[in-house]
Structures are given as structure tokens and as C-alpha cells.
Amino acid sequence: MLRDLRTASWTRREGLALLTAALGAENIRWVGGAVRDGLLGVPVHDVDCATRLLPAQVIAACGRAGIRTVPTGIDHGTVTAILKDGPVEITTLRRDVATDGRRATIAFATDWPEDAARRDFTINALYAHPETLEISDYFSGLADLAAGRVRFIGDARQRIAEDHLRILRYYRFQTRFGAELDAEAEEACAELAHTLKGLSRERIAAELLALLALPDPHPTIARMRARGVLPVILPEACPPQIALLAQVIAAEHQQGVAPDPVRRLSALLPPMPEVAETVAARLRLSKVQRGRLIVAAQRTPGDAADPRALAYKLGIAGATDRLLLGGGDASGLQDWSIPVFPLKGGSIVARGITAGPLVARTLQAVEARWVAEGFPDAARIDTLLTEEIARLTP
Template identity: 45%
Template sequence: MIRLDDQPWLKASATRAVMAALEAAGGPGCARFVGGCVRNALIGAPVADIDIATTLKPEETDRAIRAAGLKSVPTGIAHGTVTAVSERQPFEITTLRRDVSTDGRNATVAFTDDWAEDAARRDFRLNALYADGEGRVFDPTGEGVADAAAGRIVFVGDPETRIREDYLRILRFFRFFAWYGRGEPDEAALKACRELAPGMTRLSAERVSKELMTLLAAPDPLVAMAAMTDAGVLAQILPEAANGPLFEAAVGLSADPVIRLMTLFPTDERLVREASARLRFSNATRDRLAAAAAAAPAVRLTMSDPEVRAAVYRHGARTVADAVYRRWAESPEGADAAQRLLALAESWRRPSMPVGGRELARLGVEPGPETGRLLKAFEDGWIADDFPSEGHAERLAALVRP
């Protein structure tokens, strides 16, 4: 039997406390680690979240956690999930389940004590892996361990059946391939994704955007994105996107998923905002995309230092950097110029406007539209002259009394 060796999380006191609490209520073997923590431990990838499956019913899990003096949070108790908090670390614990009915978005489940039934309702074979408290690995499908080692993303059972249970699994297929896949994507899975892609319209925008952003954050999402494009899935969720050389270049320049996403769009602020609203991107992502689209005409790799400072003053350092990455992706031979612009945008500190309404009042200008016009004229000249630190009073007086 395969065992997980040298896994700090497996031996950690916080983990052992949770497993001991469950086994005190349900006996040895009632709880096993499941999914990503087992998969990642097998392939030597970092383990972030520790999920546990158990034969205990949710109410029994809750009582067992509390009886051990740990915090229990009923995060999804109707679907069998309780979160235990041990030494400030969350552990998501879910009762073994089988699907009773699904609508492609939500499932009605029944609890079971059959590990094979629980595995049969999971998405991919490499995610249907379990390990007990001693690290012994259980592979109910018989292929999960081999898939993890080979970088194969294969649905459990029939791909169409798994997708019809939850159409988000289409995006999950490409996301898992981006992170863990090697070689060519599974043909049966691609066929099912292509044929069932229209079903994604019933998914919530938040679920779709989360999967897309996680995919784009993969070290190298190019093969997954190409396959997703060929299958018509990208067009289904983001019809504005153009997956081509610009995106391919951006992947090699930055690991930032927002920069990569930016290069899928044309530099059209209105279009970007409409797409962001439809997919309900986070406010931060939406604003970055829109700002970069708006600033793009003002950013060139041939900019002088004063022009860079002017752009940073008007648009912000983050926005200028995003626009520079786009220009760099458009002209990969401009690496030296792009790196110079990025360094300057990051290091320069935007100064505050050195004059305001108070200074104009001293010159006899009454508050009103004229104040705004004069301050705007002063600011434009100050920027054009590369933010001089002296002579502000004289410049302002010259505008008031030409």
C-alpha cells in the first residue's frame, strides 16, 4: 500500500487533534483525508487546505469536535460539511455522500458510509484519493494515484454524467489541467466539455470568474487555455476574449493573472467594464482592467523619464505598469525598455499638487469655476515641466495676471 511520507501537516498536532476527535466518536477508520491534500502530497506539491471525509453524520461531527474542546463551525451542514478549527487552522470535514439529484448547478445529496460511493460522485480520479491518519492511501477508482503521477486529468466514470451534475466541472477540468496536467488533455473529457459548454450559462458568475482567475494563475496555462478555446468554452464564458500571441507572450512575462487576463481583451474600457460586470470580477480586478485599457494610449515603450512620471501622476503606478506589460507583450523585443519603465514607475513617488484654492484666494481669485480652470492650467504646466519643486507662486501668479 502507498503511504504519504514526511508530510508535516499529517503529523502536526492540530491535524492529529481533529482526527483523534473524530475517531473518538466514530472509531478507527471513520475519517480520512481526501482530495487535494492527498493528491499534492503524492506529487510533491505544496499542501494548502486539509479536507477530511468521514462516515460520521454532520451532527455527530459537530458534537465530536466540540467534545474535544475544538471550535466547530457549521459551514455547510445541510450538505454534510462542518469546519473544525484546531490551533487556528481550519479543517473542512464532510460526511460521505452520494448524489440523489442534480440540476447542473446544485445537488441534493444523501449521506452514506460507503467510501466507493463517495468517490464515485467526485469530479476527477486524482481528486478521489483518501488517506488515513497514518498516511495509508486509498484509491477507490483504481486510477487516481497513477493519474496524479502522470499528470492525467480524467473524470470519474462518464465525463458527460459528471458534467451534467455540475457544469462548473467544465472549467474545473481546464483549471486542473493548467495546474497538474501534462501532455495532451483527455480526449473524452474534451469531447464532453465541447458538447456541454452551453450548459455553463446556468452557473453563477462568481463561480465562473473564480475558476477562470485560478486557471490564469497557473505557472503555465497556455495548453489549458488553448484547449479551452478550441472547445468553445472560452467563448462561452468570455466572448470578448482573443486568445492569441499577446496572451502567450504575457504568460512568459508575468505570473499575475490580472495582467494575463488583460491581454485577452482589446484596449476598450467600456467593453472591459461590461465583461467585468457580467462575470462579477472583484472590484479590484475590474478597476485594474478598466484603468489599464484607459491608460494604454498614453503608454509606449519609447517614453522618456518625464513622460513616465507624467503617466504615473495621471494614472497611478499600478496602472502604468499594467499598460507597460501589455506593450511589452506586443513587442517582446522591447524587454530592456519595458524593464526600465517598470523600474521607474515603481520607484517614483507621486508628488502632491503644490498649490490649491488657498493660494489663489491670496491672489484675489474668488472661489468658483475660475479657480478650477486656473488650478488645472497650473497642474498641466507643472506636469509638462516634470514637476519642478520651486517657483510655484510665480507660476500661479502668471496665470492669474498674464
């Protein structure tokens, strides 16, 4: 059962009342994710606003009310209002003039149904009056939301032809909100999966990681492979890797480890550093993400022997990835801080060892024993140092 939007805390933000007064309640509607999630009782962070006003009119009206604006997407009619309780994206009503599957040429519109018709899914085309919070629903989005059904507005194939990324958005939204599959959407996504090849790697990576960040994306990932969608964007993900993804998700839950999309992407790849490197380059991942994929691909059966020693070597994230991917226990790392090795070269020189390579080797030997013994206190480090120096004395 959907909730009364008036119970959603975001609707009582002071900044939204100021914005409504500035632009006029008759000119704006809250739209999209905030309305959808508010009806579901899901926490809302970002609020989007649709308006009949042109961008210049929005900027002028906000200026008169003392509200600072930023032209974040002015070419597409979007202005961001900077409010005390969070920014709000304000977008002039639009209609598509031309689309090529990657980008759209738009024109400004004046009525709400026309703007709603260009959106992707019925559950994302719900508009709320800023004062009464009455919902305008032009495509039965409320019924779909209540039923847990993600359905394209109008013809699914046409919607996908306008923007190929909607295939991946469908799977993400279906994973998050869907309780039942929409046959038309499923068939359209499978039929047009090849069109994903024309999208930028960055857009694909962003959607794939967003999907993998959801609580349990495994059934969707498995379905995407079965329907021929996943091989287009991630051909490396074969059945053994998809099975490993399910194991990793279960282990995260059991061990109290926060879900992580990069770790889950690692599960979908064979444990081969060269494959990790190729995928990271193809998806244009960040340097940090690339590094994690490569470290995860280097996992070995011995990783589980000493999780904290592994974390000291690789960092918490790297060790957690390797442990979960290898079937180990990472629970002991989640509230643990990696200690800093306190011994410095100067302390070794002060004990009579000549500065140079011998100091470095001694430092390394003491550190290795310190890690192996579970990071003992300073007194034990001093003992270890004494023993190592004794080995150097004829």
C-alpha cells in the same frame, strides 16, 4: 515521482492531531487538494477532512475536545473546525441522489469508495489515513498524478452532466497538473460545452479567473477556443486577443511582474471600453475588477512614454496593465511607491493668490510640471510655484 506524504509539513500540524484525537482516526481521512499537493511537494494551505460521522456528531465530538466549529455548509454535511494552525473543513461522506448540472441533492454515505465515486477527478479522490498517512486510492489517482494526467472518475460525460462547471475545472486542473491530455475528457468537454450556458455567471467568472491566474494558461485558453468551449463563456476572445495573452504572460515573466488574472482577462478583450463594461456585467465582476477592465481597454500608444506619470494618474495596477497590454515596460513600477503631491491650496493663498478658481488652476499647473519633471523635491516645487505665480502677475 511522487513524494512520501510523511515529508509534507502540513501533516505535522498540531491542530490535525487534536482533531484526530477528537473524532477518532478510524472515522476520518484527509482528502482532496492537501493530499494531492502533498504528494507533489506543492505548498498546502487548506486541509479538508472526510468523515463517517454525521455533522451533529462532529460538532459534539469537537465540542468535548474544546474545538470550536462553524456550520459552514451544514446542509451538505460540512462543518469547519477552527484550529490554531488553520481551519479544517470536515464533510460527512456523501453520495449523489439527484443532479441537474448545477446543483446536487445528496445523501450521507458510510463508506469511503462511495464518497470517492462522486468526486470529479481521480487525482482529487485520494484519501490519507490521519495517523499512518497510508493512501486509499479507488480510481488509480496515484498513477494519474504521477503521469500528469487529469482524468474524470468513471464516464466523463456523466460527471459533466452532474455538474457542468466540471468542464472549466477540467481545464484548470489540466493546466496546473497535466503533462498529457486525456482524450475522453477533451472530447466530453467539447461536446458538452453548450451546457455552460446554464451556470451562474459568478461560478463561471471564478473558474475563469482561477485558470487565468495560473503560471501559463495560454495553451489551454487557445485549446478551449479551438474546441468551441471558450466562445460559450467569452465570445469576445478572438485569435488576436489570444495571441496578446501570450505576449502579456511573457512580458510578466521577463519584467518580474506578478501574474494577474484580471490583466490577462483584459488581454482577451478588444481595447474597447464598452466591451469591457459588457463583459464585467455579464461575469458579475466586482466594482474594482470592472474598473480595471475599463481602464485597460482605454490604453493608447502613448502610455509607454512615461510609466511613472501614468502610474501617478491611474495607480500601479492600472498603469502596469496598460503598459504590458501595450507592449511597454512596467518593471520600474514594481518596487516604486507613488509619491504624494505635497503642495496645498493654503500655501498658494499664503503667497497672495486670492482663494478660488485661480488657486485650483495654479495647483494643477504646478502638479502637472512636478509630474512631468519626475516628482522633484520640495525646493523645486517652490520654484515651480514661484514661476506659476509670476505668470499671473501683470
